[in-house]
Amino acid sequence: MSPKESKNFWLMKTEPNVFSFEDLVKAPNRTTHWEGVRNYQARNFMRDSFKKGDQVLIYHSNVDEPAVFGIATVVREGYSDPFALDPKSKYFDEEAKKKGESPWIMVDVKATHRFKNPVTREQLKKEPRAKTIMVLQRGARLSVQPVSEEHFNLILELGSTQKL
């Protein structure tokens, strides 16, 4: 990241029964490749806009109490997601296989902070300053979302973090 460029902020959803924030913390070097994104808009963010050093909120979806559990940073920018070409992967993409190349992109992220108290969706809904955050909008299914610096800081403020 050049000094002139400002950092970007993101939110990435994950289903904790598949891959939780704690799974990321336990991973070697607290780092993983974020494979399996199969939506073009989300892919485009990772391909075009994710930069090293960007901050990512890790959000658990599809659970009783959806919440932001931790923060990660981008350690490797977008590169081809090979799982699309692996028939054994749950993220296998028949069309990609036929073409012989994966149109899908992944990034590497490293966990940096854990929320001592995860910032829950309920909490966010009660917070007037979070009204416009994308994840709260109706039908916001996008699994990779941009977050404003203001919203990012608000979430930091709502849940105290512990450095990893």
Add this chain to the structure above:
DNA sequence: GCCAACGTTGGC
């Protein structure tokens, strides 16, 4: 488990 919202597919 329900279902609204959304993305994708495919017939025409």
Add this chain to the structure above:
DNA sequence: GCCAACGTTGGC
């Protein structure tokens, strides 16, 4: 290119 049908996401 339209749009109905279908599949998926994800909150509730």
